[in-house]
Amino acid sequence: xxxxxxxxxxxxxxxxxxxxxxxxxxRFGACAGTPFTPGVILANGAVCxxxxxxxxxxxxxxxxxxxxxxxxxxxxxxxxxxxxxxxRPGGQxxxxxxxxxxxxxxxxxxxxx
Numbered sequence: 178x179x180x181x182x183x184x185x186x187x188x189x190x191x192x193x194x195x196x197x198x199x200x201x202x203x204r205f206g207a208c209a210g211t212p213f214t215p216g217v218i219l220a221n222g223a224v225c226x227x228x229x230x231x232x233x234x235x236x237x238x239x240x241x242x243x244x245x246x247x248x249x250x251x252x253x254x255x256x257x258x259x260x261x262x263x264x265r266p267g268g269q270x271x272x273x274x275x276x277x278x279x280x281x282x283x284x285x286x287x288x289x290x
Contacts, residue, residue: 182245189236
């Protein structure tokens with residue numbers, strides 16, 4: 178069933194990250210070889226994203242939450258798994274990034290709200 182996101186919350190170490198304030202449409206796009214319609218996650222579809230930020234701060238993990246509605250208007254929230262960052266050499270300021278492919282593949286840890 179098609180899902181239409183209405184909000185995206187990104188967290189670093191369990192806290193809402195103001196340095197990552199964006200919308201679903203600015204963060205997610207097509208995955209290689211899959212159909213894509215901006216602003217929605219198609220039924221049995223997928224979306225992909227890359228997240229990165231340059232900072233001198235240290236963070237141990239990243240998580241995002243997307244809320245929206247399915248094609249029947251039922252409100253849903255998806256919480257991504259917590260993604261752990263690898264360690265970096267002490268005193269170095271390096272960017273962190275990850276690429277999540279097919280986070281939404283028709284199924285997921287959806288929960289109604």
